[in-house]
Amino acid sequence: EPEVTQTPSHQVTQMGQEVILRCVPISNHLYFYWYRQILGQKVEFLVSFYNNEISEKSEIFDDQFSVERPDGSNFTLKIRSTKLEDSAMYFCASSPSRGLADSYEQYFGPGTRLTVT
Amino acid sequence: AQSVAQPEDQVNVAEGNPLTVKCTYSVSGNPYLFWYVQYPNRGLQFLLKYITGDNLVKGSYGFEAEFNKSQTSFHLKKPSALVSDSALYFCAVRDIAELIFGQGTELSVKP
Numbered sequence: 001e002p003e004v005t006q007t008p009s010h011q012v013t014q015m016g017q018e019v020i021l022r023c024v025p026i027s028n029h030l031y032f033y034w035y036r037q038i039l040g041q042k043v044e045f046l047v048s049f050y051n052n053e054i055s056e057k058s059e060i061f062d063d064q065f066s067v068e069r070p071d072g073s074n075f076t077l078k079i080r081s082t083k084l085e086d087s088a089m090y091f092c093a094s095s096p097s098r099g100l101a102d103s104y105e106q107y108f109g110p111g112t113r114l115t116v117t
Numbered sequence: 118a119q120s121v122a123q124p125e126d127q128v129n130v131a132e133g134n135p136l137t138v139k140c141t142y143s144v145s146g147n148p149y150l151f152w153y154v155q156y157p158n159r160g161l162q163f164l165l166k167y168i169t170g171d172n173l174v175k176g177s178y179g180f181e182a183e184f185n186k187s188q189t190s191f192h193l194k195k196p197s198a199l200v201s202d203s204a205l206y207f208c209a210v211r212d213i214a215e216l217i218f219g220q221g222t223e224l225s226v227k228p
Contacts, residue, residue, distance in 0.1 A: 004160075031214065033214070033215070035216075041220075042207075042218050042219065042220045042221060043161070043207065043216075043218040044218075045215035045216065045217065048214035048215060050214075055214055056213055056214045056215060058215070091160055091161065093161075104149055104151075104166060104168060104211060105151060105163045105166055106163075106216060107163065108153075108160040108161040108162070108163075109160050110159055110160040111159075111160050
């Protein structure tokens with residue numbers, strides 16, 4: 001069964017450094033998402049991406065964050081200058097589309113645990 | 118704004134007993150509701166969804182959920198709990214593109 005993959009599984013970085021989290025969505029999916037989960041808190045939406053541009057983003061997704069689909073398979077989240085409060089589990093998700101009822105669920109990757117020291 | 122609430126931080130049941138994990142929602146328009154499960158150090162796995170149609174939705178691993186419009190609830194149920202069902206369960210509602218998650222309920226099934 002196809003699945004979303006994410007690398008690395010754990011990333012440790014120093015405050016102020018740039019990090020890039022990588023995701024490979026399911027191959028025939030068209031919509032891509034990033035969420036984060038701070039330890040002990042709920043999962044929060046960051047951004048959605050379709051047709052090579054951001055379609056929606058949350059208040060969390062400020063100028064420090066950017067997303068890119070550099071080729072036909074990878075979907076990346078970049079944090080330009082990490083802060084301590086960026087420490088969280090980051091989940092990538094994908095879905096085939098939004099227009100059909102059967103495709104509304106999003107398929108999540110296993111997550112990247114980001115630790116900012 | 119769309120939201121979901123899970124009133125219980127933790128639910129404890131004995132193996133073989135029925136389980137219920139509660140979720141209530143607040144939406145404008147038709148609700149698109151989901152349940153996901155998260156095992157330790159793992160991602161979110163889709164269990165089931167309600168988009169339209171029958172109020173009783175069946176999903177993976179023997180779980181089902183009942184959509185109740187008058188009570189604005191979407192409780193997750195299973196007739197007979199297994200120890201392996203122990204995990205963190207999230208209710209979610211779809212808002213345009215994003216999923217809005219509840220705070221999660223820790224389900225503990227004891228032998």
